[in-house]
Amino acid sequence: MRKIKKFLSQCRFLILPNAIVTYIAIALAILLICLSRLFYVCKPFLSSTFMGVATGIISGIVLLIVTGIKNTWIYNLEEKIKWLDSIHNKILEYFREERSYPQYCKNNSLEDRYNYVYDFAADASNINMMIIQAQFSKVLPFNPDKYFEKKYKYNTKVESEKLQELRETIINSDKTEVFLSPQNVRKILENSIHTLSVLNSQILKDIESKKSLIMIAKKSIL
Numbered sequence: 001m002r003k004i005k006k007f008l009s010q011c012r013f014l015i016l017p018n019a020i021v022t023y024i025a026i027a028l029a030i031l032l033i034c035l036s037r038l039f040y041v042c043k044p045f046l047s048s049t050f051m052g053v054a055t056g057i058i059s060g061i062v063l064l065i066v067t068g069i070k071n072t073w074i075y076n077l078e079e080k081i082k083w084l085d086s087i088h089n090k091i092l093e094y095f096r097e098e099r100s101y102p103q104y105c106k107n108n109s110l111e112d113r114y115n116y117v118y119d120f121a122a123d124a125s126n127i128n129m130m131i132i133q134a135q136f137s138k139v140l141p142f143n144p145d146k147y148f149e150k151k152y153k154y155n156t157k158v159e160s161e162k163l164q165e166l167r168e169t170i171i172n173s174d175k176t177e178v179f180l181s182p183q184n185v186r187k188i189l190e191n192s193i194h195t196l197s198v199l200n201s202q203i204l205k206d207i208e209s210k211k212s213l214i215m216i217a218k219k220s221i222l
Contacts, residue, residue, distance in 0.1 A: 025057050029057040035050045070220075078214065087130065090123075091200045094120070094196060118167075120192075124192045125160075148199075166188070
C-alpha cells in the first residue's frame, strides 16, 4: 500500500498544467495527421499544410520532452547533492566534537566528560537515523537508505547494531579517569570514526562526480 501511495504521489506531475497542454498538443497533432490523410487525394495542398503543422507540433513536443527529461535529471542530481552535503556536514560536526575532547577533559569533571562521550555515540546514531528516516521522505527523489547500501556499501541496520553496542559500552562503564581518558575514548570510538570517515570520503567523491555531470549537462546543447 505504501509503495502504491508513493507511486501515485510521484505521478502527480501528469496533471500539471504543462502536462495538460502537452496532451492537447499531441491530440491536435494526431487530428492534423488524420485530416492530412483524409484530404491527401482530393486536396493535396491542404493535406500537405496539415502534415506540416503536425510535424512542427511533434518536433516541439519531442524537444519539450528531451528538455524536460534533462531538467528533471539535473534537478534530481541537485537534490541528491543537497542531501548528501547535509550528511557530510553532520559527519564533520561529529569529528570536531571528537577532536575537541582532549581539551574538554582539562577543564571539566568526570561526570561532564562522561556525558560528552555519551553524546559521541548519540551523534553517530543520529547520523545513521537520518539516513534511515530519509527513506520515508516524500520530497527526496531517491531512497537514501538503499542508495547508501548500494553506492557506499553502508548498511544502516548493521551500523545500528554496532552503535547500540557502543552505547551500551559507555552506559555500563565505571566513569573512571582511565575509561574517560582521551586515549581510551579514542579507542572505544575507533570503529565508529573509521566507518564515518570512509563514508564521508565516499560522499565527497560522489558529490564531486554529480557536480561534474551537472556542469556537463548544462553546457550540452541537447
